[in-house]
Amino acid sequence: MIHWLRLHRLALLATLRLILAHPLASLFNLLVIGIAVALPLGLYALVSNLQGLAGQLPTETQASVFLHTNAGPADIGRVQTLLSQDPAIASARHINKHQALKDLEQTSGMADLLAGLGDNPLPDSFELTLKDGASTDLAALQTRLKADAAIEYVQLDSEWAQRLASIIRLGREAALTVAALFGAALMLITANLIRMQILTRREEIEVSKLIGATDSFIRRPFLYFAAVQGLLGALVGIALVGLGLNRLNGPVSQLASLYGQSFQLHLPSPPVLGLSLSTVALLSLFGATLSVGKHLRSIGN
Amino acid sequence: MIQFNQVSKRYPGGFEALKNLSFQIDAGELVFLAGHSGAGKSTLLKLIAGIDRPTAGSVVVNGQNLASISRGALPFLRRHIGLIFQDHKILFDRTVFDNVMLPLDIVGYDRREAARRARAALDKVGLLGREKLNPISLSGGEQQRLCIARAVVHRPSILLADEPTGNLDRAYALDIMELFKSFHQVGVTIVISAHDESLMADYGRRILRLNKGQFTQ
Ligand SMILES: Nc1ncnc2c1ncn2[C@@H]1O[C@H](COP(=O)(O)OP(=O)(O)OP(=O)(O)O)[C@@H](O)[C@H]1O
Ligand SMILES: [Mg+2]
Numbered sequence: 001m002i003h004w005l006r007l008h009r010l011a012l013l014a015t016l017r018l019i020l021a022h023p024l025a026s027l028f029n030l031l032v033i034g035i036a037v038a039l040p041l042g043l044y045a046l047v048s049n050l051q052g053l054a055g056q057l058p059t060e061t062q063a064s065v066f067l068h069t070n071a072g073p074a075d076i077g078r079v080q081t082l083l084s085q086d087p088a089i090a091s092a093r094h095i096n097k098h099q100a101l102k103d104l105e106q107t108s109g110m111a112d113l114l115a116g117l118g119d120n121p122l123p124d125s126f127e128l129t130l131k132d133g134a135s136t137d138l139a140a141l142q143t144r145l146k147a148d149a150a151i152e153y154v155q156l157d158s159e160w161a162q163r164l165a166s167i168i169r170l171g172r173e174a175a176l177t178v179a180a181l182f183g184a185a186l187m188l189i190t191a192n193l194i195r196m197q198i199l200t201r202r203e204e205i206e207v208s209k210l211i212g213a214t215d216s217f218i219r220r221p222f223l224y225f226a227a228v229q230g231l232l233g234a235l236v237g238i239a240l241v242g243l244g245l246n247r248l249n250g251p252v253s254q255l256a257s258l259y260g261q262s263f264q265l266h267l268p269s270p271p272v273l274g275l276s277l278s279t280v281a282l283l284s285l286f287g288a289t290l291s292v293g294k295h296l297r298s299i300g301n
Numbered sequence: 302m303i304q305f306n307q308v309s310k311r312y313p314g315g316f317e318a319l320k321n322l323s324f325q326i327d328a329g330e331l332v333f334l335a336g337h338s339g340a341g342k343s344t345l346l347k348l349i350a351g352i353d354r355p356t357a358g359s360v361v362v363n364g365q366n367l368a369s370i371s372r373g374a375l376p377f378l379r380r381h382i383g384l385i386f387q388d389h390k391i392l393f394d395r396t397v398f399d400n401v402m403l404p405l406d407i408v409g410y411d412r413r414e415a416a417r418r419a420r421a422a423l424d425k426v427g428l429l430g431r432e433k434l435n436p437i438s439l440s441g442g443e444q445q446r447l448c449i450a451r452a453v454v455h456r457p458s459i460l461l462a463d464e465p466t467g468n469l470d471r472a473y474a475l476d477i478m479e480l481f482k483s484f485h486q487v488g489v490t491i492v493i494s495a496h497d498e499s500l501m502a503d504y505g506r507r508i509l510r511l512n513k514g515q516f517t518q
């Protein structure tokens with residue numbers, strides 16, 4: 001056990017020495033990895049910030065139902081029952097068309113104009129508050145309600161929120177796709193870096209094999225190197241995203257203040273960052289494993 | 302300890318470097334391997350270390366048949382063997398000391414104990430004062446001795462030396478032969494190859510003579 005730990009410590013120390021021995025090349029590699037990590041992570045950060053913003057908005061979904069202007073009291077009564085029985089609706093408030101006209105006269109100051117119209121142009125309407133979770137199936141609710149002959153129009157006030165939600169979903173998909181692409185690229189980059197290292201250390205590998213090094217002894221430093229490099233590169237990527245968000249934060253909070261809001265962009269949560277770090281380390285490790293498996297066999301016997 | 306049964310080695314090009322060799326070397330023996338350049342001395346030593354495999358016959362080392370040894374078991378067999386390569390195979394990207402440490406690192410020796418052993422081995426070959434240098438700054442004879450230190454540092458039971466006195470003058474060569482004698486005295490089985498038989502004669506040991514891949518008397 002101690003012996004095993006010693007071999008691993010040896011490999012880890014060798015890795016750090018190797019990284020420090022070629023500071024410029026190492027820095028360059030870390031930047032390459034960092035950028036590959038920063039792009040999907042940055043996209044993800046933007047999307048999840050947008051989602052946070054959407055979360056600050058009222059979640060209760062509202063809708064309005066407008067009747068035909070010629071709807072009579074019987075129609076109104078029937079629609080009232082219909083609405084109160086619908087499983088997606090929490091409550092429905094009737095707005096009398098006469099009342100609506102009076103309200104409009106008072107708030108708009110267009111009393112003269114409206115008086116000149118003679119007939120009341122406004123319909124009877126209902127203001128609905130939807131149940132939680134009902135917002136997922138608004139289209140169904142809409143068709144259900146429109147089936148009643150007295151109902152002219154159903155307006156979903158949350159339509160824009162839905163649109164925002166689908167934009168967020170789209171952004172999230174895009175972030176995942178970019179992450180998959182860059183993950184694959186990262187693996188190939190690492191495989192190639194390790195291949196070059198194996199070639200430059202060919203002699204050492206050959207001699208080590210000849211004097212009794214096992215395959216895992218030979219493999220270990222390369223795998224450590226890949227994993228450590230991946231981790232450091234991912235940290236660079238996170239730092240890049242942090243810097244980018246920081247730069248955006250000035251204009252963003254200015255924009256938010258125009259709407260009377262205070263809003264700041266944040267890095268993704270620690271679990272997400274942890275997941276990115278370990279994913280990058282694993283991908284690097286995997287790339288290195290492929291490379292080592294392919295190239296070590298060809299050296300020595 | 303080392304046993305060859307009707308061993309032949311044909312290289313991929315078709316050249317038969319060793320032809321139907323049978324012999325045995327007992328534990329603790331010191332044996333010389335003589336023969337002209339191209340006779341097959343290096344090939345024979347490579348077969349003992351499992352660096353190459355015979356195309357016919359069996360090579361048994363330490364009770365293990367190298368014709369059928371698994372890839373995984375080979376490193377552990379090699380740890381019982383000290384190899385002095387004809388082309389030295391010194392690593393010039395590290396110090397003299399680190400070259401000697403390599404066999405111990407491979408085995409996962411405790412660092413402090415390993416360092417002690419490495420210094421002892423360097424002392425034995427007279428290079429203790431040079432441990433921090435890059436081996437590139439050593440003379441040919443010193444590099445040869447560095448190879449010997451690296452080959453014996455992990456105290457192998459078999460020592461295979463391929464032309465260890467190759468391009469040294471006679472005084473140096475005698476020094477090195479004295480070294481081998483001291484290893485022999487502590488029970489190491491040793492095979493030393495050379496194309497020049499004049500050094501061997503003085504020692505009165507068994508000499509295996511190769512000529513075009515076959516033994517002669
Ligand atoms: N890898 C190889 N492929 C093909 N032929 C080889 C190979 N290695 C050695 N040979 C041939 O096998 C023969 C024996 O080579 P070997 O290296 O064993 O000779 P040697 O006795 O060690 O010679 P020297 O004293 O010059 O070192 C030579 O003719 C050589 O050309
Ligand atoms: Mg030779």
